[in-house]
Amino acid sequence: MGEILRLSNVSKTFAGVRALQGITFDLKEGEVHCLCGENGAGKSTLIKVLSGAHQPDIGGEIWFEGRKIDLTPHLALGLGIQTIYQEHIVFDSLSVMENIFMGLEREKGIFLDRKEMRRQTVEVLEYLKSDLRPEMVMGDLGSGQQKIVEIAKGLVFKRKVIILDEPTASFSISEIDNLLEIIKTVKKSGIGIIYISHHLDEVFRVGDRVTVLRDGRNVSHYDIGGLTKSQLIKDMVGRDPSTFYKRESVPIGEVLFEARNLSGNGVRNISFKLHRGEVLGFSGMTGSGRSELMELLFGGARLDSGEVRIGDRPVRHRTPKAAIRNKMCFITEDRQNTGLFIEQTIAQNIVVANMVNTRNFISSPARDLKVAEGFIQKLSIRAKNARVRAMNLSGGNQQKVVLAKWFNTNGDIFIFDEPTRGIDVNSKQEIYQLMVGLLKQGKAIIMVSSDMPEVISMSDRVIVMKGGEMVAEIGKDRISEEHILTHSIGEKAQ
Amino acid sequence: MSDQASTKTEKAPWVSPFKRFENFTVLTIFVSFVIIIVLLQLIMTGGTKYPTFISPVNILNIMQQVGVPGIVAVGMTMVMISGGIDLSVGMLASLVSIVTALGISKWHLGVVPSILVGISTAVVLETLMGFIISRVKVEPFIITLGGMITFQGIALLLCNSREVIMNGELNFIKTNLIAGTKDPVTGLNLVIPPYVLVFLLLALLVGLLLKYTKYGRRIYAVGNNSNAAFLAGINVRAMRLSVYALMGLLVGIGSVMLLARINVGIITLGQGLEIDTIAMVVIGGTALKGGKGNVLGTLIGVFFLGSIGNAMNLLRLPSEVQFVAKGLVIIVAVSAGYVSSTFSEFLSRRKGLAAVSGDASKGG
Numbered sequence: 001m002g003e004i005l006r007l008s009n010v011s012k013t014f015a016g017v018r019a020l021q022g023i024t025f026d027l028k029e030g031e032v033h034c035l036c037g038e039n040g041a042g043k044s045t046l047i048k049v050l051s052g053a054h055q056p057d058i059g060g061e062i063w064f065e066g067r068k069i070d071l072t073p074h075l076a077l078g079l080g081i082q083t084i085y086q087e088h089i090v091f092d093s094l095s096v097m098e099n100i101f102m103g104l105e106r107e108k109g110i111f112l113d114r115k116e117m118r119r120q121t122v123e124v125l126e127y128l129k130s131d132l133r134p135e136m137v138m139g140d141l142g143s144g145q146q147k148i149v150e151i152a153k154g155l156v157f158k159r160k161v162i163i164l165d166e167p168t169a170s171f172s173i174s175e176i177d178n179l180l181e182i183i184k185t186v187k188k189s190g191i192g193i194i195y196i197s198h199h200l201d202e203v204f205r206v207g208d209r210v211t212v213l214r215d216g217r218n219v220s221h222y223d224i225g226g227l228t229k230s231q232l233i234k235d236m237v238g239r240d241p242s243t244f245y246k247r248e249s250v251p252i253g254e255v256l257f258e259a260r261n262l263s264g265n266g267v268r269n270i271s272f273k274l275h276r277g278e279v280l281g282f283s284g285m286t287g288s289g290r291s292e293l294m295e296l297l298f299g300g301a302r303l304d305s306g307e308v309r310i311g312d313r314p315v316r317h318r319t320p321k322a323a324i325r326n327k328m329c330f331i332t333e334d335r336q337n338t339g340l341f342i343e344q345t346i347a348q349n350i351v352v353a354n355m356v357n358t359r360n361f362i363s364s365p366a367r368d369l370k371v372a373e374g375f376i377q378k379l380s381i382r383a384k385n386a387r388v389r390a391m392n393l394s395g396g397n398q399q400k401v402v403l404a405k406w407f408n409t410n411g412d413i414f415i416f417d418e419p420t421r422g423i424d425v426n427s428k429q430e431i432y433q434l435m436v437g438l439l440k441q442g443k444a445i446i447m448v449s450s451d452m453p454e455v456i457s458m459s460d461r462v463i464v465m466k467g468g469e470m471v472a473e474i475g476k477d478r479i480s481e482e483h484i485l486t487h488s489i490g491e492k493a494q
Numbered sequence: 495m496s497d498q499a500s501t502k503t504e505k506a507p508w509v510s511p512f513k514r515f516e517n518f519t520v521l522t523i524f525v526s527f528v529i530i531i532v533l534l535q536l537i538m539t540g541g542t543k544y545p546t547f548i549s550p551v552n553i554l555n556i557m558q559q560v561g562v563p564g565i566v567a568v569g570m571t572m573v574m575i576s577g578g579i580d581l582s583v584g585m586l587a588s589l590v591s592i593v594t595a596l597g598i599s600k601w602h603l604g605v606v607p608s609i610l611v612g613i614s615t616a617v618v619l620e621t622l623m624g625f626i627i628s629r630v631k632v633e634p635f636i637i638t639l640g641g642m643i644t645f646q647g648i649a650l651l652l653c654n655s656r657e658v659i660m661n662g663e664l665n666f667i668k669t670n671l672i673a674g675t676k677d678p679v680t681g682l683n684l685v686i687p688p689y690v691l692v693f694l695l696l697a698l699l700v701g702l703l704l705k706y707t708k709y710g711r712r713i714y715a716v717g718n719n720s721n722a723a724f725l726a727g728i729n730v731r732a733m734r735l736s737v738y739a740l741m742g743l744l745v746g747i748g749s750v751m752l753l754a755r756i757n758v759g760i761i762t763l764g765q766g767l768e769i770d771t772i773a774m775v776v777i778g779g780t781a782l783k784g785g786k787g788n789v790l791g792t793l794i795g796v797f798f799l800g801s802i803g804n805a806m807n808l809l810r811l812p813s814e815v816q817f818v819a820k821g822l823v824i825i826v827a828v829s830a831g832y833v834s835s836t837f838s839e840f841l842s843r844r845k846g847l848a849a850v851s852g853d854a855s856k857g858g
Binding site for chain 2: 090
């Protein structure tokens with residue numbers, strides 16, 4: 001087996017932040033080389049370097065079939081390196097065949113050579129033992145089938161390297177089995193595959209070698225034979241807990257919110273109790289159903305079965321409006337699109353959620369400004385005044401505006417989805433302090449986070465989710481990175 | 495396409511014709527419309543006369559009425575599949591007619607050069623708009639709205655807000671190619687002027703272009719997902735630009751035909767043409783957001799919209815009713831597409847669920 005691709009000493013720095021540091025990596029013909037690591041370990045950056053979207057810092061080298069090269073997206077495709085991204089980039093109104101050949105059509109005279117394109121498509125689909133047909137419309141296919149079409153494209157054009165980034169993120173179990181079989185077939189044709197997945201099961205089922213990344217560095221290389229899951233997990237974690245944020249502890253009160261056997265929106269059988277003064281962390285990998293659960297709690301999706309109780313009273317949130325009336329607050333993951341009206345002013349953003357609770361038919365800009373100025377003081381939002389547009393604020397200050405919006409509704413139950421994503425260290429601490437402030441007032445927090453140190457330092461309890469279900473509940477004294485990761489990607493608890 | 499047929503026999507699951515053939519829904523509605531009109535005529539005459547609505551002379555009559563909007567609608571199909579729209583076609587048609595009429599009767603350029611000047615005007619102006627649309631992130635709706643108002647102004651300036659009268663120099667475009675042929679049903683003279691043939695020929699050419707060439711399929715790709723098209727190595731800007739340039743050519747040809755029919759260059763010639771053509775295209779099933787549609791559907795839309803007015807006249811209904819009927823047809827045709835697709839999705843999901851539970855019962 002010859003070597004196709006080699007990276008040596010590749011680093012990548014963004015605005016002073018080291019995303020990758022001294023990475024070495026190689027890929028041979030006909031092998032599946034898996035990349036493992038937590039969220040933020042540098043996997044995505046590495047893929048972007050491999051697909052030519054990012055150029056490595058000076059000193060890093062990329063070798064392709066024995067030649068040193070400077071990759072660009074165009075050159076990467078020309079050399080036969082195909083990246084299949086997590087989200088589908090497809091033409092859903094066109095056929096499978098057209099999706100494969102778009103941009104590289106076969107022609108006969110001035111017309112398309114549909115017969116030839118069809119022949120090649122059928123040949124590859126048969127080779128992959130897929131039941132797809134060339135004339136099927138892409139938009140009618142499931143995400144598993146769409147992924148197979150993208151892989152088929154790689155085979156039609158005789159690519160040498162296929163990079164699969166989290167290919168199974170939204171797959172059913174049978175789709176995963178199907179894809180893994182196809183990858184084994186593809187591998188036999190001599191194509192080198194780089195496989196990125198959170199799911200260690202998949203890594204062990206198709207992988208030949210594994211490279212583990214942590215905080216932008218290579219931690220280890222393994223051949224799959226003899227490797228154990230616990231070894232892999234141990235390599236992926238390993239931060240020093242003494243560097244984590246130290247949170248003030250707050251006495252925990254009575255039950256404020258309770259979920260009983262909730263199902264719907266892709267999650268099943270969720271039950272938990274939330275007490276006053278408590279942070280309940282939700283951990284799990286992307287696609288484990290955490291955000292879907294939060295949407296369900298907040299009335300953004302339909303509840304199929306189960307019951308939600310606030311205090312000792314059963315409630316039903318058919319719309320977010322009902323949830324807000326019941327004193328719930330939802331700090332969403334995506335500030336720019338669902339957290340803020342980005343082109344409006346701080347004041348307009350702060351008063352908007354509380355409109356549900358006020359009976360004022362006529363809004364008063366003067367009153368809104370006064371309210372907003374109060375929050376700017378209280379949360380030390382760094383803005384000249386409340387007339388500044390949200391789009392002109394930094395990430396941390398935008399997040400504070402989102403918080404102010406919910407503080408203004410005087411809610412009791414706060415859902416934080418990724419509270420500090422894309423926020424600088426100082427603002428992070430301020431957000432944490434504001435969260436503790438809420439707890440001191442006897443409010444309660446449900447926190448979804450992919451930031452492991454954040455989960456560990458902020459949570460009183462952690463619920464781990466996987467595939468839309470709760471797989472573990474971990475008490476304060478047992479919260480550790482390894483413990484959480486074992487549940488969220490590994491097998492059942494010991 | 496023998497190869498396609500061969501695999502379909504392999505294991506093609508039954509697919510509703512509403513889903514398999516894109517134009518099936520609108521065709522069904524159109525055919526029902528024709529049947530209703532014919533029945534009404536039969537009832538009104540007590541079944542004693544052949545229904546004039548489907549007499550050859552009337553069908554050719556409709557063809558003459560829809561020839562010009564038809565040419566523009568074919569171009570609009572292309573523009574809309576690419577994800578764009580063109581509101582300027584009406585005023586551009588007026589402008590081109592006025593330029594051509596001025597060329598013939600005032601500037602004395604000769605007939606052929608005047609026609610060429612007219613058509614080039616359309617191509618240049620559309621290309622200019624296409625250039626802006628492909629380079630600037632402003633909705634084509636806005637750019638072409640600006641174009642529409644600008645062209646109206648230019649046209650009025652050129653003709654001093656008056657009509658430009660000609661002496662029938664363009665009559666060759668509307669001569670009857672089958673003079674002397676009588677309709678066996680009504681005994682009236684049958685008329686097929688050259689511009690009807692030009693319309694059908696252009697529709698055929700654009701239809702082939704969209705379906706069977708690389709360029710055509712790339713238009714769909716750009717309209718469907720311009721980011722994916724860019725990543726597939728397609729020059730999205732060039733595609734957008736060229737689609738508008740082609741649109742210019744079609745509008746230019748259509749405008750000369752329009753001028754030939756009316757024989758006077760006047761600002762009202764193209765009025766409302768953009769609304770009619772967009773209506774024809776959407777009735778034909780082209781998606782406003784792009785990526786979907788075809789010329790065959792547009793042709794159905796063209797004849798459908800064109801025959802409504804005609805049918806109302808035959809039924810001796812006041813012309814005001816036409817607007818109501820046209821409006822309703824647009825609403826019904828477009829929502830029917832949505833309803834039928836939701837319905838077939840619902841059916842297939844039910845089938846899918848049945849299959850899944852069947853598997854489960856087998857497994858467990």
